[in-house]
Amino acid sequence: MNAPDGITDDTRLTPLRLIIMLFVLTLAGALGWAVCSLPEYSSGLAVTALAELSNSGVLNPVTAAVLNYRGYDTLLEIAVLLLAVIGVWSLAQAEPPAAFEPASPVLLSFMRIVLPLMILIAGYLLWIGSFAPGGAFQGGAVLAGVLVLLRLSNQDFAIWSHEVWLRFCLVLGLSVFIAVAVGVMAGGGKLLEYPRAHAGMLILLIESAALISIALTLAALFVGGRALSDEDSSSASENGVQPK
Amino acid sequence: MTLEPYLLYALAGVGLFAIGLYALIARTHLLRKILALNVMGTGVFLFLVAIAYRSEPVADPVPQAMVLTGIVVSVCATGLALALAHRVQTTTGRMVLPENDESGA
Numbered sequence: 001m002n003a004p005d006g007i008t009d010d011t012r013l014t015p016l017r018l019i020i021m022l023f024v025l026t027l028a029g030a031l032g033w034a035v036c037s038l039p040e041y042s043s044g045l046a047v048t049a050l051a052e053l054s055n056s057g058v059l060n061p062v063t064a065a066v067l068n069y070r071g072y073d074t075l076l077e078i079a080v081l082l083l084a085v086i087g088v089w090s091l092a093q094a095e096p097p098a099a100f101e102p103a104s105p106v107l108l109s110f111m112r113i114v115l116p117l118m119i120l121i122a123g124y125l126l127w128i129g130s131f132a133p134g135g136a137f138q139g140g141a142v143l144a145g146v147l148v149l150l151r152l153s154n155q156d157f158a159i160w161s162h163e164v165w166l167r168f169c170l171v172l173g174l175s176v177f178i179a180v181a182v183g184v185m186a187g188g189g190k191l192l193e194y195p196r197a198h199a200g201m202l203i204l205l206i207e208s209a210a211l212i213s214i215a216l217t218l219a220a221l222f223v224g225g226r227a228l229s230d231e232d233s234s235s236a237s238e239n240g241v242q243p244k
Numbered sequence: 245m246t247l248e249p250y251l252l253y254a255l256a257g258v259g260l261f262a263i264g265l266y267a268l269i270a271r272t273h274l275l276r277k278i279l280a281l282n283v284m285g286t287g288v289f290l291f292l293v294a295i296a297y298r299s300e301p302v303a304d305p306v307p308q309a310m311v312l313t314g315i316v317v318s319v320c321a322t323g324l325a326l327a328l329a330h331r332v333q334t335t336t337g338r339m340v341l342p343e344n345d346e347s348g349a
Contacts, residue, residue: 017270021266024262031258032258038298039298041299044295049306062309065309074313137313221323221324
């Protein structure tokens with residue numbers, strides 16, 4: 001079987017692979033047995049989660065779990081997203097826009113219809129997250145789709161060239177989250193312990209900031225490298241390379 | 245014993261995890277390893293959602309929240325892994341890890 005880049009990835013069953021397969025099958029068997037021995041009905045944390053819902057500031061238990069009950073977990077996950085972008089940016093530089101073919105007129109007119117709708121849906125998902133399935137992660141994924149479409153049609157140079165704004169928006173979600181997490185301690189609470197009266201508003205504030213950061217993070221990963229900043233492009237043009 | 249729907253999904257999750265784990269260890273091509281990690285992650289997500297489904301009257305929201313954030317994190321991990329793999333390819337010219345280079349060809 002030939003991999004697309006020409007490296008032969010042979011699938012023969014060598015003795016080593018047989019050992020790996022036996023090991024994996026044993027592990028799968030043990031895991032499967034453990035799954036089968038689980039009780040048929042278990043409320044898990046659902047009872048507690050629903051009982052505390054009136055204190056969480058939102059009406060959707062999943063959003064309450066993401067941003068209130070397990071807020072610490074989500075805070076660290078947003079930090080992981082930022083770390084991934086920092087990692088990718090330190091490894092690679094984005095392809096210059098000239099590397100792509102000009103977008104077809106069909107794609108461009110399709111985008112004119114669909115992009116405003118997608119931005120609207122992202123905001124709707126963020127808003128509805130407080131009482132129905134939705135939230136910053138879902139809205140962020142849709143908004144990232146907007147940026148990916150702009151990338152594919154070669155229309156997004158303006159977004160990736162404003163590096164100060166780009167970096168500001170990438171860290172916005174994490175900064176707001178940390179500011180709120182620490183800020184509630186001023187009122188006498190513990191870290192991430194939102195005051196009950198303002199919990200809904202604080203969650204919406206964190207989610208709005210996280211939405212922007214999640215969308216930009218996913219799109220930055222799709223672009224796959226640090227875009228040329230103004231300094232880089234000016235030094236590049238000094239070397240005879242056109243920045244645009 | 246009747247097969248509860250959640251059990252089918254949970255066992256499918258375990259199966260995906262095992263398939264991914266085998267490919268992660270046995271295959272040398274880096275793209276295959278990254279794909280294998282994603283298959284393993286999907287197995288874990290499927291398992292968590294299936295486990296949440298056992299609760300009555302509504303599904304347990306806590307595993308759902310973990311899957312929700314986990315999907316975005318796994319996409320980011322894949323992006324970083326692809327950037328690293330691309331760097332390995334531009335540096336060595338091969339899409340395999342250096343210690344697998346002889347046996348993998």
